[in-house]
Amino acid sequence: MKFDDLKKLHQKKYRQQFGHFLVEGEHLVLELQRALTRGTLASGSVTLYVSERYANFASPFEKVLLNDRQMSQLSDTKSPQGIVALVPLPEAPTTIQPAGKAIYLWQVQDPGNLGTILRTLAWFGGFRCLLSPGSVDPYNPKVVRASMGAIFHVPLELDVPLAALPDRFARIGCLDLHGESVVADNFVAQDCFVFGNEAQGVPREALSAMGASAFTIAGQGAIESLNLASAVNICAYEIQRAQG
Amino acid sequence: MKFDDLKKLHQKKYRQQFGHFLVEGEHLVLELQRALTRGTLASGSVTLYVSERYANFASPFEKVLLNDRQMSQLSDTKSPQGIVALVPLPEAPTTIQPAGKAIYLWQVQDPGNLGTILRTLAWFGGFRCLLSPGSVDPYNPKVVRASMGAIFHVPLELDVPLAALPDRFARIGCLDLHGESVVADNFVAQDCFVFGNEAQGVPREALSAMGASAFTIAGQGAIESLNLASAVNICAYEIQRAQG
Incomplete structure (x- = not known):
């Protein structure tokens, strides 16, 4: 996805248009990796955008290095953590009546x-x-x-x-x-x-x-x-x- | 309390120094009046600071009219509701081991x-x-x-x-x-x-x-x-x- 489009994902209409959302911070990215392991994440089509300090972050996801200015544009917070994942929106459940x-x-x-x-x-x-x-x-x-x-x-x-x-x-x-x-x-x-x-x-x-x-x-x-x-x-x- | 001191009550150290805190908004003031009725509020020593639109607000508390500039200084929010109560901090419980x-x-x-x-x-x-x-x-x-x-x-x-x-x-x-x-x-x-x-x-x-x-x-x-x-x-x- 183009960087200019990534920035738009803070808005609902663009999340729906592009079918992706952003997940910021190391803790959430680790949870995302656990979801992948547990099979509750649909696919491996996740991209990580990282600052220099996360350049060596161990992850099964593809990594793209951003400079600080880019990262602050992508971040939703005043103090960007330096790691943001681009995640596909889950597909609607296929079964009409799942358990639970x-x-x-x-x-x-x-x-x-x-x-x-x-x-x-x-x-x-x-x-x-x-x-x-x-x-x-x-x-x-x-x-x-x-x-x-x-x-x-x-x-x-x-x-x-x-x-x-x-x-x-x-x-x-x-x-x-x-x-x-x-x-x-x-x-x-x-x-x-x-x-x-x-x-x-x-x-x-x-x-x-x-x-x-x-x-x-x-x-x-x-x-x-x-x-x-x-x-x-x-x-x-x-x-x-x-x-x- | 002087108006300049009132504004300081957004900070903990002044709340402790003056023994009072601020309560903003009609809903909270109504709850405060209910607490008075139920006897869980210590005393009637509450003062209401109100904007023009709350000038006729029915209340057992003493009312002081503020202009919009003063109200925005007293308010903790970007859109002041126009009603703020000055409430004494409750005294520490006197019984060592109350019920419950x-x-x-x-x-x-x-x-x-x-x-x-x-x-x-x-x-x-x-x-x-x-x-x-x-x-x-x-x-x-x-x-x-x-x-x-x-x-x-x-x-x-x-x-x-x-x-x-x-x-x-x-x-x-x-x-x-x-x-x-x-x-x-x-x-x-x-x-x-x-x-x-x-x-x-x-x-x-x-x-x-x-x-x-x-x-x-x-x-x-x-x-x-x-x-x-x-x-x-x-x-x-x-x-x-x-x-x-």
Whole structure:
């Protein structure tokens, strides 16, 4: 890819146009190499762009040396780490109904929240993440960074409309301020778990129409709500705990 | 307080010198008023600084009108909301051993993590939060904002040395990558739960010396670690779940 095009990958529309995203920093590149080893990265078509100090970095990927000015243009941060990988966007999953529980996030906005959620889902394993239209792009550099590499390990589906869920999942649960406790046996029996975004819940009419069951994480009411990522973390924990 | 001193409260040393901190935005001010109602706010010695558009804001607090230039100096954000409260720092708890479980955070650095943790602890209730020396100041505007007002509801103790824990707590648990599962009955039996920071665990020698028990949140190993706030969230959930 031409260098001028590489720089454009900080924007979603160019990531989609070129089918690639950027991954910055040694830690994330090492996670990428682990994903390659585990077979969760689609192909070997990764290119590393490195500063002088990473010229001898051991890697199965092709390396291209950049000068400091070029590196700072490619970097998303004020202090470039000196190593950036160009990674192909994963292809959409080919199976309609893969194994594991689905976490559906409705219009998630905060990159840090999405990154933290992916990190938790990767930690527990057995989850995939579905994003509604209007969600933050998971290949946004801030999400990739907050995920600490988990984005290479969690199956993702983008632009999944809420209305498409009933055709794919027999039992749909929704996290709400009112509902059955997540401790109930019925919770883990759901196939897909729907979460509203940072500011508002999922439209109730749509949920009613699809016969979704409402669940809640019981609290004592001192504050209005849990952080979105906290709610997903707790549900993911509860699901894997209940599954034994 | 003089206006020139107010502006200094963005820095920790002045917050400590003047014994006050700033709380910005309508949502946080409303939470502050709820804390007053619930009796968890020490006194009525809160002053509100408002722009013209909040001149008629209904509040039990004394109001001082600021012009836009003054407000932007007082604000921590690029787009000032037009309402900032001056709040006295809470006094240190007077009882040595109050009720509830203690969450001890060792050198927590990220303001967003601490804010999210406080939000979860406030959600569940029955927790207090102890911070080691070298932790981020919880009255830092970023922490206050991320806590969404939870900081007014969770008892806090600052600068608590790790070595002071054994004198105060009979059973100390520590979250680690290796240890007994948090699902075990023994977990909720602990009085104090120790968490390392974002980058490293608590020094093992110190933990061994105090006879702390190690606990772990079981994962599948695709990634190195959980986010700190996620780990605390899950433990707080598990504790309240196990307590029924």
